[in-house]
Every structure is written in structure tokens, then in C-alpha cells.
Amino acid sequence: MSFERVLVVGAGQMGAGIAQVVAASGRQVLLHDPFPGAVERGLAGMQKSLERLEAKGGAPASDVLARVTETAEIVAADLMIEAIVEDAAAKEELFRAADSVLPPEAILASNTSSIPITSLAAVTSRPDRVIGMHFFNPVPVLQLVEVIRALQTSDETTAAIVELAEDLGKVPAEANDFPGFVSNRILMPFVNEAAYALMEGVAEPEVIDTIAKLGFAHPMGPLALADLIGLDTCVAIMEVLHDGLGNPKYAPCPLLRQYVAAGRLGRKSGRGFYDYA
Structure with a gap:
């Protein structure tokens, strides 16, 4: 066609x-x-x-x-x-x-x-x-x-x-056709763990993203990438993974849920893990 x-x-x-x-x-x-x-x-x-x-x-x-x-x-x-x-x-x-x-x-x-x-x-x-x-x-x-x-x-x-x-x-x-397919089944736990690292005070967002960029040769850190995707979209994807696979490791980090509830959705709202105002 x-x-x-x-x-x-x-x-x-x-x-x-x-x-x-x-x-x-x-x-x-x-x-x-x-x-x-x-x-x-x-x-x-x-x-x-x-x-x-x-x-x-x-x-x-x-x-x-x-x-x-x-x-x-x-x-x-x-x-x-x-x-x-x-x-x-x-x-x-x-x-x-x-x-x-x-x-x-x-x-x-x-x-x-x-x-x-x-x-x-x-x-x-x-x-x-x-x-x-x-x-x-x-x-x-x-x-x-x-x-x-x-x-x-x-x-x-x-x-x-x-x-x-x-x-x-x-x-x-x-x-x-499995929940999250390949891309998000791999990516979302990465984003989620970065959010946990921030929530637990392991490091600041800039440090977490710098380690990912320079240590793993990623063009963008997981928190900046989540802001680009939209934190509400990330949470929605994680909920599909959690519901579809039944594994608690896919449950969205509480900090992600809190940011979404506050309207901090990332670039599209002007603020997420970073301030874009």
C-alpha cells in the first residue's frame, strides 16, 4: 500500500x-x-x-x-x-x-x-x-x-x-504486544529509579542526569527526558506496566505522582524536575 x-x-x-x-x-x-x-x-x-x-x-x-x-x-x-x-x-x-x-x-x-x-x-x-x-x-x-x-x-x-x-x-x-512493548519496559524503570534517587536525597537532579549522560553515554539524563516526555505520560505508562505485568517494581515513584498532582508535568507545563519558565 x-x-x-x-x-x-x-x-x-x-x-x-x-x-x-x-x-x-x-x-x-x-x-x-x-x-x-x-x-x-x-x-x-x-x-x-x-x-x-x-x-x-x-x-x-x-x-x-x-x-x-x-x-x-x-x-x-x-x-x-x-x-x-x-x-x-x-x-x-x-x-x-x-x-x-x-x-x-x-x-x-x-x-x-x-x-x-x-x-x-x-x-x-x-x-x-x-x-x-x-x-x-x-x-x-x-x-x-x-x-x-x-x-x-x-x-x-x-x-x-x-x-x-x-x-x-x-x-x-x-x-x-506486551505492556510497554520493548522501549518503555526498559526506559520507565530507569526513569522511575532516577525519581527514587531524587526523592531519597541521593543526589540533585543535575547530578543524577550528569551521571547518566557521562557515565552511560546517554544524550539526555532520565529526569530531563521524563520532563520532555511529560511526567503525566510517564506515570500513565508505568501504571499500564504495573497493571499489565503485576510486578510492584513498575509502580510509579510517589514523587512522580506528587509532581503530576501539583501540575508539574515537565516542559509542557513549564516545570517538572526542572524549571523551564
């Missing part, structure tokens, strides 16, 4: 990045977000990103943006990529709605970082054409796409999404 017409649902940091990458590949993108102003903010972020890339020899920003169209509702497309809030009920509701609108041959993909793809597939009439397509932030920069097969996903669907990821300039890595 060529996926010439792609519906991206969710215009936040991840959805806008996905829309940008898909449009840069020459495809038409329909960008939908029900929250007022979300698409406008997403497009503004895309423009800044594309202008930076253009300055480095990339495609003209105006050409890429011309292939992105806002849509007020879910519309027909060859492929839907969902990038909404990390909430199972909200995603299932969206998949039901998309299943009723998109043509039977269309594929429904989720950018979820932890929610089981099998449960999303189960609420549709096309479970064999549902798959996980987990991009990484920032989408235009990072190469990895975690491709997650539900129990019901067909070989044909998987092959089509792997081919698409490669055509977008990404490196697809196939994983089976």
Missing part, C-alpha cells in the same frame, strides 16, 4: 511531528484534533521545525506544510495514525469511530507507548488491520519506529507498516 492519504489524529507534540514526517515524504496529511486551537499550535510548531530543517538544506517548509490540511472530524483515508492522550478508553472510542468512517481496506495505527494494541484491535471490525506505530520524540529527528503487532494483526498489515516506516526515513523495529 502506498498510503497516499494519511489521517493523523492528535496535533500535540507527537501528532504534529508525525504529520510533519508523513507530509515531508510527499503524502497528503489530514490533521484532526477536537481541542480548540490544537491544530493551529501543531502547525506553528511544524513550521518552526521545518524552517530549521530548511536552513540545513531540507525541503522548503511551505511545500511540506501545503500537504497538511486541518479537518474538523474523522475522515476517510488510507491510514489513520492515532496520537492522542495515553488513555485506553479514549483510544478505544477513537478506534471505534475511525473504524466506522475509514474504508474497510484502511489500516488503523496507534502511536501509543504502552497501551495494548490487541485491546484496540478488538473494538474494531478489522482487527487484522490494526497495529502499533510508536514514534519517538522528537519525531522529525529520531529514527526509531517501534512496530507492534496485536495478536490479530496480519502479516500483510505488518509488512505494509514496516515498508511505510522505511519510506519515511525511519528504522522499524518489530515487537510483540
Whole structure:
């Protein structure tokens, strides 16, 4: 499948990045977000990103943006990529709605970082054409796409999404459908333990992140990375891991829960482990 017409649902940091990458590949993108102003903010972020890339020899920003169209509702497309809030009920509701609108041959993909793809597939009439397509932030920069097969996903669907990821300039890595998949099953305990180290007074955030960066050759420390991801998203992923695997080691650190309750969500709120004001 060529996926010439792609519906991206969710215009936040991840959805806008996905829309940008898909449009840069020459495809038409329909960008939908029900929250007022979300698409406008997403497009503004895309423009800044594309202008930076253009300055480095990339495609003209105006050409890429011309292939992105806002849509007020879910519309027909060859492929839907969902990038909404990390909430199972909200995603299932969206998949039901998309299943009723998109043509039977269309594929429904989720950018979820932890929610089981099998449960999303189960609420549709096309479970064999549902798959996980987990991009990484920032989408235009990072190469990895975690491709997650539900129990019901067909070989044909998987092959089509792997081919698409490669055509977008990404490196697809196939994983089976277990809580957290591969990436977050490894990453979230790392973030969680860093939060415990801070809570228990082992070291300050800057020291914890410096040790991770220089000692493990990571480009970003775990606390700064959590701020980039969003502490609320980290907690949501950890709860999926905890519930799905039944192991207490995946339970979110109390400090993470406290920060989320206080509205300290990371970069998007202006403050998390660090102050971005």
C-alpha cells in the first residue's frame, strides 16, 4: 500500500511531528484534533521545525506544510495514525469511530507507548488491520519506529507498516504486544529509579542526569527526558506496566505522582524536575 492519504489524529507534540514526517515524504496529511486551537499550535510548531530543517538544506517548509490540511472530524483515508492522550478508553472510542468512517481496506495505527494494541484491535471490525506505530520524540529527528503487532494483526498489515516506516526515513523495529512493548519496559524503570534517587536525597537532579549522560553515554539524563516526555505520560505508562505485568517494581515513584498532582508535568507545563519558565 502506498498510503497516499494519511489521517493523523492528535496535533500535540507527537501528532504534529508525525504529520510533519508523513507530509515531508510527499503524502497528503489530514490533521484532526477536537481541542480548540490544537491544530493551529501543531502547525506553528511544524513550521518552526521545518524552517530549521530548511536552513540545513531540507525541503522548503511551505511545500511540506501545503500537504497538511486541518479537518474538523474523522475522515476517510488510507491510514489513520492515532496520537492522542495515553488513555485506553479514549483510544478505544477513537478506534471505534475511525473504524466506522475509514474504508474497510484502511489500516488503523496507534502511536501509543504502552497501551495494548490487541485491546484496540478488538473494538474494531478489522482487527487484522490494526497495529502499533510508536514514534519517538522528537519525531522529525529520531529514527526509531517501534512496530507492534496485536495478536490479530496480519502479516500483510505488518509488512505494509514496516515498508511505510522505511519510506519515511525511519528504522522499524518489530515487537510483540506486551505492556510497554520493548522501549518503555526498559526506559520507565530507569526513569522511575532516577525519581527514587531524587526523592531519597541521593543526589540533585543535575547530578543524577550528569551521571547518566557521562557515565552511560546517554544524550539526555532520565529526569530531563521524563520532563520532555511529560511526567503525566510517564506515570500513565508505568501504571499500564504495573497493571499489565503485576510486578510492584513498575509502580510509579510517589514523587512522580506528587509532581503530576501539583501540575508539574515537565516542559509542557513549564516545570517538572526542572524549571523551564
